[in-house]
Amino acid sequence: MSTGPAFKRLPRAVRQQQMLDSAVRIFSRRGYHGASMDEIAEVAGISKPMVYAYLGSKEELFVACLHREGTRMVEAIAGAAAPDLPADERLWRGLRAFLGFVGAHRDGWAVLYRQARAEQPFARELTVMRARLVEVVAGMLDHALRAEGREVADTELEVVAYALVGASESLADWLADHPEADPEKTATQMMNVAWLGAGQLLHGLTWHPPVA
Amino acid sequence: MSTGPAFKRLPRAVRQQQMLDSAVRIFSRRGYHGASMDEIAEVAGISKPMVYAYLGSKEELFVACLHREGTRMVEAIAGAAAPDLPADERLWRGLRAFLGFVGAHRDGWAVLYRQARAEQPFARELTVMRARLVEVVAGMLDHALRAEGREVADTELEVVAYALVGASESLADWLADHPEADPEKTATQMMNVAWLGAGQLLHGLTWHPPVA
DNA sequence: GAGCATACCTACTCGTGCGTAAGGTTACGC
DNA sequence: GCGTAACCTTACGCACGAGTAGGTATGCTC
Known part of the structure; x- marks a missing residue:
């Protein structure tokens, strides 16, 4: 039997x-x-x-992982940022969703960002995802700028957006390594740097290097 | 013959x-x-x-690479930021040295950051280096804060420093992928976000989440 | 309850790449 | 000039892991 x-x-x-x-x-x-x-x-x-x-194959399996985790993440963020809110609230919601996702799916985050960046075959895939994020942030800044009646070259916007995305990713890593930390609070602190800095820029304030 | x-x-x-x-x-x-x-x-x-x-071994060889490139980078940055300057100028010089280094040593940057982060055995090594950078930035902020007669919890400072370092790294990556870009100009743009944002914080301005 | 598709396994092949054994060649001290 | 130490080579052993061949069991349909 x-x-x-x-x-x-x-x-x-x-x-x-x-x-x-x-x-x-x-x-x-x-x-x-x-x-x-x-x-x-x-x-x-x-x-x-x-x-x-x-x-x-192993490669296809990895891409499948990348795809599933990436899709989950993008959906989490997209679902949070309603299109017709003021810029700072959109940024806030997106950020909160992003860091919240990382806090809840640390493995997914590690696969997506830490692993994929180092490997040649997958770097492209990742770069595309990231570029989309940057574009969204840049678009938001551009929108806010036009509302102020000002305008800035695309490259400048891209660089600022890159910096903001990079700062968020960095905090995501920090979060992944500090399980006791609160994603919500981290998001608030990120907003402090991002929004106050970007906000100043939006109002036309700029920093200039000291004359040597 | x-x-x-x-x-x-x-x-x-x-x-x-x-x-x-x-x-x-x-x-x-x-x-x-x-x-x-x-x-x-x-x-x-x-x-x-x-x-x-x-x-x-291969592992030792990689660590040797990490060590040489890391030392070069830290020296480049440390050599640029004189200790007794005002905070924003120190930040500016460090940032410029950092991005300048990456622009001139793209291979070294790739080894240090893109590769090492993904691999278990080397992650620790890298984390230590990064932590040192974060500490320096946090120390600078703390110094500036005390000069204003204000004080903030260490954790808060660390998070802000993390965000700044992350934003810089992100721009470094952007730079590595855009050979035509000017490190100097990129550094200026980074200062715009970092200093205006951090500067606001230093003066006691904070952002708060909207009351749901 | 026969037939067929689908879920599932054990046990292999084979390439690749780390690390090494054993030996040859050049410079330098005496 | 001759030994010896440092530099350098070719040619291999060996483990590990991706991918596969071929076979077994289970459930579903008529």
């Missing part, structure tokens, strides 16, 4: 998600190259050929 | 630097795992066992 099968047979859709969950965890801990397909399969409670059957 | 040895015999110190030069280039292009010791040896114009004889 058997005790029944040790492994339940599950429909494809379910197993696939389990595999992705496992892969995100392993990739985030070991890095792309450090992760082995054997370990991913083991953690998913399944054998290796199943992973290949469902997800293709 | 031989045409003489194809490879010159060189003293250890010289060869070691050549190897590190080669290693930094290859690591920055291929990533830590993507780089092969064979290729590094080939580019250095030397055979593989020499690399092992002088630098030990």
